Amino acid sequence: MRIGRTVAGRQARAAWMFLAPGLALLTLFTAWPLLRTAYLSFTEYSLLTPPEWVGLANYRELLGDDQVTNAFQNTVIYAVVVTPVTIALALGLAMALNAKFFGRGLVRTAVFVPFVVSLAVVSIAFRFLLDPNYGLVTHWLDGVGLAPTQGALAQPGTAMAAVMAVGVWKNVGFYMVMFLAGLQSIPRDLYEAAQLDGASRLQKFRAVTMPLLSNQTMLVSILAAIASFQVFDQIKVMTNGGPAMSTETLVVMVNRVGINNLEFGYGSAVSVVLLLLILVLSMAQYFYFGRKQVRY
Numbered sequence: 001m002r003i004g005r006t007v008a009g010r011q012a013r014a015a016w017m018f019l020a021p022g023l024a025l026l027t028l029f030t031a032w033p034l035l036r037t038a039y040l041s042f043t044e045y046s047l048l049t050p051p052e053w054v055g056l057a058n059y060r061e062l063l064g065d066d067q068v069t070n071a072f073q074n075t076v077i078y079a080v081v082v083t084p085v086t087i088a089l090a091l092g093l094a095m096a097l098n099a100k101f102f103g104r105g106l107v108r109t110a111v112f113v114p115f116v117v118s119l120a121v122v123s124i125a126f127r128f129l130l131d132p133n134y135g136l137v138t139h140w141l142d143g144v145g146l147a148p149t150q151g152a153l154a155q156p157g158t159a160m161a162a163v164m165a166v167g168v169w170k171n172v173g174f175y176m177v178m179f180l181a182g183l184q185s186i187p188r189d190l191y192e193a194a195q196l197d198g199a200s201r202l203q204k205f206r207a208v209t210m211p212l213l214s215n216q217t218m219l220v221s222i223l224a225a226i227a228s229f230q231v232f233d234q235i236k237v238m239t240n241g242g243p244a245m246s247t248e249t250l251v252v253m254v255n256r257v258g259i260n261n262l263e264f265g266y267g268s269a270v271s272v273v274l275l276l277l278i279l280v281l282s283m284a285q286y287f288y289f290g291r292k293q294v295r296y
Contacts, residue, residue: 034275041268051265058269068270070245071253075274077160078249079228082167086224087217089172094179095209108180112173119170123237126166127153156246159239163247167234171227175220182216183209218289222282229278250274 041058043051062068097108114122129137132151141152152162186209194204210217232251235241241248241256248256250270258267 037268037271040265041272043265043268045264045268046262047264048262054265058266059273061266062269062273067245067248067253068250071248071250071270074160074245074247075229075231075249075251078164078167078231079225082164082228082231083221083224085164086168086172086175087220089168090175090220091179091213093172093176094183097176098180098183108176111176114170114172115174117170119233120237122166122170123234126162127238130162153239154243156244159243159247163235163238166238167228167231170234171224175224178216178220179213182213186212214289218285221289222285225281225285226278229274229281 040051042053042055044054044057045051093111097104097111126137129135130152132138132154135151138151152158190208190212191204194208199207230251231249232255235247235249235252236255239247241252251274254267254270254274257263257270
């Protein structure tokens with residue numbers, strides 16, 4: 001017994017030695033900034049003077065702030081549209097590209113490539129493509145009479161739609177790969193059994209594919225929703241929250257208030273609210289999809 005405890009103790013010490021660098025980095029770059037932000041949300045801090053404790057004043061102020069309400073609405077609109085559209089397109093592409101045909105690898109690569117390109121680079125490219133004077137997309141839209149007069153990014157009615165379209169196009173390849181991995185792990189004999197029972201394609205999709213993709217669906221839904229609520233660099237580069245704050249999301253507002261206006265306390269309060277919102281949403285998705293998980 002003594003020898004067994006000695007071996008177990010050595011293994012535990014070795015495990016902690018391997019974990020120590022990762023835990024140190026996690027504490028330094030994740031836990032400490034999180035705790036610091038939570039503390040600053042209860043202060044008035046402009047970087048020029050030490051933080052001054054103000055209690056819940058920042059949270060009371062943001063409850064009646066129309067700019068916070070506008071940013072919250074824009075964030076929810078972006079997430080509600082982009083998340084399901086991205087998931088639906090990713091699943092459709094995964095099913096289409098799971099079939100065997102000539103050039104399948106090339107098509108898969110073409111769909112995935114936008115994801116590995118920097119979002120800032122993609123945003124700059126689309127800003128030029130949507131330019132009202134020489135943009136290629138604007139020229140095509142003008143050919144069918146759909147081009148906005150001042151450009152898609154300069155009008156509140158079309159700016160958010162353009163930003164959301166780029167967000168879907170940029171990320172759909174990544175989620176397609178996750179669905180594709182799930183599809184290839186489904187045993188073929190399940191489809192063959194359904195075929196013998198006379199099931200149609202729709203029935204096989206509903207009875208075999210979707211239940212056995214429940215793990216991938218849960219993961220993709222949570223990741224896509226979190227990414228949508230945290231969208232920043234794409235909007236920052238394409239519209240900077242404009243025109244007339246029609247595309248300003250909560251993260252873009254945090255950047256404007258905290259960095260541009262040096263209101264770190266108020267910006268931290270908005271960040272904490274966004275963190276709690278994402279946490280609640282992620283937990284709700286986890287428990288909802290967790291009940292639908294299928295193990296085989």
